[in-house]
Amino acid sequence: MTSEPNRVATMDKIVALSKRRGFVFPGSEMYGGLANTWDFGPLGAELRNNIKQLWWRTFVQRRRDMLGQDAGILMNPKVWEASGHVVNFTDPLVDCKTCKSRFRADHLLEDKLHIADAAAKTPEEMSAILREANLACPVCGNRTLTDARKFNMMFTTTIGPVSESGTSVYLRPETAQGIFVQYKNVLNTQRVKVPFGVGQIGKAFRNEITPGNFIFRLLEFEQMEIEYFCKPGEAAETFEQWLANMKAWVELIGLNPEHVRVREHAKEELSHYSDRTVDFEYLFPGTLGWKELYGLANRTDFDLRQHQEHSGEDLTYFDQAENTRYLPYVIEPTFGVDRTMLVLLVDAYDEEETVDVNGKSDIRTVLRLDPKLAPFKAAVLPLAKKPELTGVAKELFETLQIETNAMIDYDETANIGKRYRRQDEIGTPFCITVDFDTLEDGAVTVRDRDSMEQQRMPMTEVAAYVNKHIR
Numbered sequence: 001m002t003s004e005p006n007r008v009a010t011m012d013k014i015v016a017l018s019k020r021r022g023f024v025f026p027g028s029e030m031y032g033g034l035a036n037t038w039d040f041g042p043l044g045a046e047l048r049n050n051i052k053q054l055w056w057r058t059f060v061q062r063r064r065d066m067l068g069q070d071a072g073i074l075m076n077p078k079v080w081e082a083s084g085h086v087v088n089f090t091d092p093l094v095d096c097k098t099c100k101s102r103f104r105a106d107h108l109l110e111d112k113l114h115i116a117d118a119a120a121k122t123p124e125e126m127s128a129i130l131r132e133a134n135l136a137c138p139v140c141g142n143r144t145l146t147d148a149r150k151f152n153m154m155f156t157t158t159i160g161p162v163s164e165s166g167t168s169v170y171l172r173p174e175t176a177q178g179i180f181v182q183y184k185n186v187l188n189t190q191r192v193k194v195p196f197g198v199g200q201i202g203k204a205f206r207n208e209i210t211p212g213n214f215i216f217r218l219l220e221f222e223q224m225e226i227e228y229f230c231k232p233g234e235a236a237e238t239f240e241q242w243l244a245n246m247k248a249w250v251e252l253i254g255l256n257p258e259h260v261r262v263r264e265h266a267k268e269e270l271s272h273y274s275d276r277t278v279d280f281e282y283l284f285p286g287t288l289g290w291k292e293l294y295g296l297a298n299r300t301d302f303d304l305r306q307h308q309e310h311s312g313e314d315l316t317y318f319d320q321a322e323n324t325r326y327l328p329y330v331i332e333p334t335f336g337v338d339r340t341m342l343v344l345l346v347d348a349y350d351e352e353e354t355v356d357v358n359g360k361s362d363i364r365t366v367l368r369l370d371p372k373l374a375p376f377k378a379a380v381l382p383l384a385k386k387p388e389l390t391g392v393a394k395e396l397f398e399t400l401q402i403e404t405n406a407m408i409d410y411d412e413t414a415n416i417g418k419r420y421r422r423q424d425e426i427g428t429p430f431c432i433t434v435d436f437d438t439l440e441d442g443a444v445t446v447r448d449r450d451s452m453e454q455q456r457m458p459m460t461e462v463a464a465y466v467n468k469h470i471r
């Protein structure tokens with residue numbers, strides 16, 4: 001099964017809603033854009049912050065065996081030689097000699113020739129299959145595709161005033177290496193004992209040959225990564241624990257379990273550093289189908305060993321309890337912020353038929369985001385734009401901002417029905433309406449986004465009610 005016929009969310013609807021409501025805008029749009037770059041608008045920025053804060057709380061702040069750090073994007077190029085990225089961080093690339101389009105050879109094999117696990121094949125094997133099939137270019141239709149060759153995906157830039165005399169450096173393609181190169185400093189300054197882990201959130205850059213599918217595959221993206229250092233003999237068990245932790249995260253953010261599966265990598269498919277890898281895959285709508293959302297890898301002692309050899313620094317750990325010295329193994333759970341955001345939008349998107357008091361039916365679009373992650377937690381809406389109502393509403397708005405410590409919206413434009421629809425579309429869990437009765441009884445109406453049920457409650461209780469539902 002690659003897609004569900006009856007799912008209401010389509011990528012086109014998500015892209016349209018994202019633009020319409022300010023989640024994601026095309027990058028540099030007023031200058032004609034820059035292909036495959038996107039900017040996150042006010043709502044997108046809130047959603048991303050909520051994802052990152054929840055992740056940090058869950059995996060760094062609430063665990064005694066975890067610490068955080070924030071390494072730079074630019075590093076000494078020797079880091080990337082030691083890590084193997086200079087030689088191995090490549091994609092197999094195919095060019096069309098006629099129209100100059102570029103494709104990933106493994107994608108052509110998978111999409112056009114339906115060959116599973118094509119990524120596990122060497123460029124030579126892929127070239128042989130492509131030649132045999134005499135595949136036409138998907139863009140111009142000519143049978144003029146080249147053989148597959150390796151293409152390094154790291155972006156380079158130059159430090160220094162002129163490019164000829166400057167030093168070439170890479171923009172990091174993953175945040176992980178920043179943790180490995182600071183592992184000894186963390187060990188020496190933080191009173192930690194193996195097993196322990198370091199978590200980090202930051203931008204990474206990859207010169208992807210075939211970016212696309214909205215924010216699924218970007219050139220510039222954000223990762224939330226953990227490097228968990230453990231005894232070599234305990235790596236398999238630690239891997240299982242992190243597998244369970246990642247499953248718990250998928251549940252915590254409220255994804256439909258039927259849309260997520262765990263896929264074990266075949267031996268031939270493993271990265272150069274990995275002993276075991278599983279992908280968390282998500283069932284995207286339409287032709288995209290099952291695609292990687294997160295990864296979990298047993299990186300063994302590959303990275304520490306490489307950095308030890310290349311830098312000459314002793315990176316072994318002295319285990320006092322057992323009076324032994326060893327290089328820890330590393331279990332790496334890795335999460336993409338952008339893919340998390342995308343699957344949350346896709347999973348939360350719903351369309352529902354509603355009937356108004358006059359019996360007129362309509363479709364409402366609603367984002368059923370978990371309240372923990374919703375950009376705005378509540379919206380305060382005066383029933384009419386009358387000073388006696390807006391005055392009270394603004395006061396309530398300010399009180400809620402302070403007492404919930406969260407983003408609260410205030411809206412006095414348009415009729416109340418339109419304002420509800422707007423909040424439904426951006427996933428606001430609660431709409432709080434101040435009406436003329438409020439002036440008499442000090443109570444307001446709280447409308448639930450999902451059930452659309454309304455309840456009256458004293459204004460003084462609203463902050464506690466919202467707080468109860470958004471933590």
Ligand code: ATP
Pocket residue numbers: 174206208215216217218219220221222223292293294295334335336337338339
């Ligand atoms: P893919 O197979 O989709 O290229 P990958 O296996 O190269 O992904 P990792 O190196 O494991 O990805 O990166 C860790 C996480 O970072 C991924 O699970 C994904 O969430 C995110 N990620 C990787 N590449 C991109 C990208 N180009 N755009 C957005 N997110 C990305």
